[in-house]
Amino acid sequence: MGTVIRGGTVVTADLTYKADILIEHGRIAAIGQGLTGDTVLDASGCLVMPGGIDPHTHLEMPFMGTYSADDFDSGTRAALAGGTTMVVDFALPSPGQGLLDALQMWDNKSGRAHCDYSFHMAVTWWDQQVFDEMAQVVDRGITSFKHFMAYKGALMVNDDELFSSFRRVGDLGGVALVHAENGDVVAELQARLLAQGNTGPEAHAYSRPPQVEGEATNRAIMVADMAGVPLYVVHVSCEDSHEAIRRARSQGKRVWGEPLIQHLTLDESEYFNADWDHAARRVMSPPFRDKRHQDSLWAGLQSGSLSVVATDHCAFTTDQKRTGIGDFTKIPNGTGGLEDRMPMLWTHGVGTGRLTPNEFVAVTSTNIAKILGMYPRKGAVLVGSDADLVIWDPEAEKTITADSQQSAIDYNVFEGQRVKGLPRYVLTRGHLAVTEGALDSREGHGEFVAREPRGTVNRALSAWKELTAPRPVERSGIPASGV
Numbered sequence: 001m002g003t004v005i006r007g008g009t010v011v012t013a014d015l016t017y018k019a020d021i022l023i024e025h026g027r028i029a030a031i032g033q034g035l036t037g038d039t040v041l042d043a044s045g046c047l048v049m050p051g052g053i054d055p056h057t058h059l060e061m062p063f064m065g066t067y068s069a070d071d072f073d074s075g076t077r078a079a080l081a082g083g084t085t086m087v088v089d090f091a092l093p094s095p096g097q098g099l100l101d102a103l104q105m106w107d108n109k110s111g112r113a114h115c116d117y118s119f120h121m122a123v124t125w126w127d128q129q130v131f132d133e134m135a136q137v138v139d140r141g142i143t144s145f146k147h148f149m150a151y152k153g154a155l156m157v158n159d160d161e162l163f164s165s166f167r168r169v170g171d172l173g174g175v176a177l178v179h180a181e182n183g184d185v186v187a188e189l190q191a192r193l194l195a196q197g198n199t200g201p202e203a204h205a206y207s208r209p210p211q212v213e214g215e216a217t218n219r220a221i222m223v224a225d226m227a228g229v230p231l232y233v234v235h236v237s238c239e240d241s242h243e244a245i246r247r248a249r250s251q252g253k254r255v256w257g258e259p260l261i262q263h264l265t266l267d268e269s270e271y272f273n274a275d276w277d278h279a280a281r282r283v284m285s286p287p288f289r290d291k292r293h294q295d296s297l298w299a300g301l302q303s304g305s306l307s308v309v310a311t312d313h314c315a316f317t318t319d320q321k322r323t324g325i326g327d328f329t330k331i332p333n334g335t336g337g338l339e340d341r342m343p344m345l346w347t348h349g350v351g352t353g354r355l356t357p358n359e360f361v362a363v364t365s366t367n368i369a370k371i372l373g374m375y376p377r378k379g380a381v382l383v384g385s386d387a388d389l390v391i392w393d394p395e396a397e398k399t400i401t402a403d404s405q406q407s408a409i410d411y412n413v414f415e416g417q418r419v420k421g422l423p424r425y426v427l428t429r430g431h432l433a434v435t436e437g438a439l440d441s442r443e444g445h446g447e448f449v450a451r452e453p454r455g456t457v458n459r460a461l462s463a464w465k466e467l468t469a470p471r472p473v474e475r476s477g478i479p480a481s482g483v
């Protein structure tokens, strides 16, 4: 007979209405009035929404000489506790490593997941093997390929590699992702700052001004346009990058931008804290910005020029951060946020009137499900969709604290923040994983979600590129050669 969610208000990206929901075999079986089931969850006073999807996590990622501290166990527990029912992580080949080989490593790690997951494949180097294996990666349901324009000497790819890879992704019907920062300029600024005796975490922010992000975002947009591939810009932190995306979209280019909850709610003053640990714990790339940039990001979500709110969850312990004492370039880059994204965005977005509840659903779930080719299995409240649902109590409150979090690290960048709006229940494919903050999730419950290439945006872009492709002019009378 299944589980019934009774008496709530269903909120999707485009609709708000009162209805019960019946769940059977992990999927939504019926939506209507007066539904019955073996188990009844009381949703009175609550909103029933698609579970959050975080398309940007780095769980157990090898990076800067260490591994990010949250793995698929603690990371997906954190996700569920905060109302996120799916994560998309990055399979990251080390330079010279094959894509399929890297995928095998990520397959092994993800067996511990408590919620569903998928992968983006990173392109960190380029040759014929990478070109060939990209097709097999797409056949396995991974249709998005990430490129780092920063991290020179490690993950960074150059423009020729970027163009070749973007063309390949376009031909395979996928989406190109970029971390857009000019890695050459960052490396120069880092060296100069260190030489001048700027060794503390604040120098991390000085070494990555908004211009390095704006320049790289513009470049990636132009390269993607020439390659004929849809582009998704991760962790957009500033007006300089947002402006490039906004302009591209107004010109009809297929570009999406993803701000993070950290950039929306924390600012650069964190790096000037007198406590080294406090500042280093917040070192991430791009760094936090000033209020003007934050306002730009919020406006982008309101106007639709930015599409998705993610976390880039890449958590390091204080001990790991301390590797960079005396040299800010050695502080592992990354912050957490998986458990806090939904409550923080609700509090600072819906709670302030910047976002409607429907817009909240769009930017935390539905938009990315469409962009990545998994809608309406994910990101929807429809009969047949996976029962990944969050029953959201807009009146429930808590104070964020590391002591009560699922994440394995010893601090929380949002420590002490009061949030209003929390999950009453969270269901992952029908399994009740969270009840008012108490977790009852299962390690290994999470399943890999294969995605479809050649979505509607790809097809439209391909049709346009084909129509406007260079063609030789047919000429009847070609003059004889002068020789």
Ligand SMILES: NC(=O)NCCC(=O)O
Pocket: 058, 179, 283, 284, 285, 286, 312, 314, 333, 334, 335
């Ligand atoms: N963002 C960050 O600082 N760390 C994670 C890796 C990345 O996304 O660049």
Ligand SMILES: [Zn+2]
Pocket: 179, 234, 235, 285, 286
């Ligand atoms: Zn990045």
Ligand SMILES: [Zn+2]
Pocket: 056, 057, 058, 312, 314
């Ligand atoms: Zn990232």
